Amino acid sequence: MTLDARTWDGLGAALSAAEPVRMGVVSSVVGLGLEVSGLNAPLGTVVLIGEGKIPAEVVAARRETLHCMPLGALENIRVGDFVHSSGTSAYIPAGLGLLGRVLDGLGNPIDGLGALGEHTMVAMERQAPAALERSRITVPLQLGVRVMDTLTAVGAGQRIGLFAGSGVGKSSLLSMIARGTNAQVNVIALVGERGREVREFLEEDLGPEGLARSIVVVSTADEPARMRLRAAFVATRIAESFRESGAQVLLMMDSLTRVAMAQREIGLSAGEPPATRGYPPSTFSLLARLLERAGTSAEGSITGIYTVLVDGDDHNEPIADATRSLLDGHIVLDRKLAVSGHFPSIDALASISRVASRVTTREQANAAGTLRKVMAARKSVQDLLDVGAYQRGSNPLADAAVDHQGAINNFLQQRLEDPVPAAQSWAQLDSLLRTMGVS
Ligand SMILES: Nc1ncnc2c1ncn2[C@@H]1O[C@H](COP(=O)(O)OP(=O)(O)O)[C@@H](O)[C@H]1O
Numbered sequence: 001m002t003l004d005a006r007t008w009d010g011l012g013a014a015l016s017a018a019e020p021v022r023m024g025v026v027s028s029v030v031g032l033g034l035e036v037s038g039l040n041a042p043l044g045t046v047v048l049i050g051e052g053k054i055p056a057e058v059v060a061a062r063r064e065t066l067h068c069m070p071l072g073a074l075e076n077i078r079v080g081d082f083v084h085s086s087g088t089s090a091y092i093p094a095g096l097g098l099l100g101r102v103l104d105g106l107g108n109p110i111d112g113l114g115a116l117g118e119h120t121m122v123a124m125e126r127q128a129p130a131a132l133e134r135s136r137i138t139v140p141l142q143l144g145v146r147v148m149d150t151l152t153a154v155g156a157g158q159r160i161g162l163f164a165g166s167g168v169g170k171s172s173l174l175s176m177i178a179r180g181t182n183a184q185v186n187v188i189a190l191v192g193e194r195g196r197e198v199r200e201f202l203e204e205d206l207g208p209e210g211l212a213r214s215i216v217v218v219s220t221a222d223e224p225a226r227m228r229l230r231a232a233f234v235a236t237r238i239a240e241s242f243r244e245s246g247a248q249v250l251l252m253m254d255s256l257t258r259v260a261m262a263q264r265e266i267g268l269s270a271g272e273p274p275a276t277r278g279y280p281p282s283t284f285s286l287l288a289r290l291l292e293r294a295g296t297s298a299e300g301s302i303t304g305i306y307t308v309l310v311d312g313d314d315h316n317e318p319i320a321d322a323t324r325s326l327l328d329g330h331i332v333l334d335r336k337l338a339v340s341g342h343f344p345s346i347d348a349l350a351s352i353s354r355v356a357s358r359v360t361t362r363e364q365a366n367a368a369g370t371l372r373k374v375m376a377a378r379k380s381v382q383d384l385l386d387v388g389a390y391q392r393g394s395n396p397l398a399d400a401a402v403d404h405q406g407a408i409n410n411f412l413q414q415r416l417e418d419p420v421p422a423a424q425s426w427a428q429l430d431s432l433l434r435t436m437g438v439s
């Protein structure tokens, strides 16, 4: 006999109604973790503790004991508190009804707009697509940012890092991309920011127009490490559910460094040894696991843009170092450009997209290469220019760069509220090169 889905649902409901509610008790609270005995629940399940129903996630199980990490305030939890499983919390909502909504790390709406629209519940846990099932990256994804669409063309399914210090224009750039991309859905994870920054991002940077095409998952700096980490995976899982239905999804995570810091906190509290600058080994495997979940699958693609903090020009910072090798390209934001009012503050010569050649035509690649050469020539004579010792006529590319600096900057700069379609950016690049006489 075969049973259809409806019958299964009915059976499931009947079974869970018939099953007695199982309770466990808190047997110890140590560091960031707590142990629960008398309850059996799969990993990833959210259990609720005590009268305050403080959520905690099951992260390990040993004999009769579950190891849990709180997703809420730990202070009010005591030994002996009753614990029960919330049952379905290893599941999160996914679907078009989530568009325009802001969710927490459990997948619950926190924007005060009531219940979620049309959605299904999907299991949190998921494997990344196998290497051979992934389709190759062959089509560009428009970001609507001129300098990126031409000089660092991004492919649908590519994973790219945005390396920047704080206050250099990351959030503004992400919001610009959210409004300018031709991806069908944006999923934006804000992890470890302060509450005020989140508000500003939603209300000022993204605005109603950007939010309408996006799903935002937020876990602020004051939330427990486990919740911050979970937000990164919830956002990734939601992006995957759209990819499964064939969509081209853009996943933006701000910041990956804060996700790594959450894992550092968790790893250290579980007794792992600190390895590189206080980061335990699990941090690096976690980053690899998280980034592997984006990319192409057989059905669709998740293009991932992850911000990485590089404060104080510390290029040996372990997280920046590790992610550079896990990603297919990096965009560098430069503080000097930002303070001089050059936005987006992208240092194009320091930025690279490893798939650019696969998603651009030969003409486009040539044009981008020419502008890069002109900019590099200018950079090489910058010292001479600064002291007034520059001699014209020795390098035609440098001459072109000096003569047309204004036009080049007009091309590289772009107002936050003016996304440009990629086709138009390429046309503007052609006309810039013709004006300079170097095409
Ligand atoms: N495209 C832009 N045009 C004008 N100003 C910008 C632009 N991008 C960023 N800024 C300025 O830079 C400041 C910091 O940007 P923000 O995106 O919040 O940085 P981050 O997220 O890296 O900390 C903003 O308050 C804004 O004044």
Ligand SMILES: [Mg+2]
Binding pocket: 167, 170, 171, 172, 197
């Ligand atoms: Mg920011």
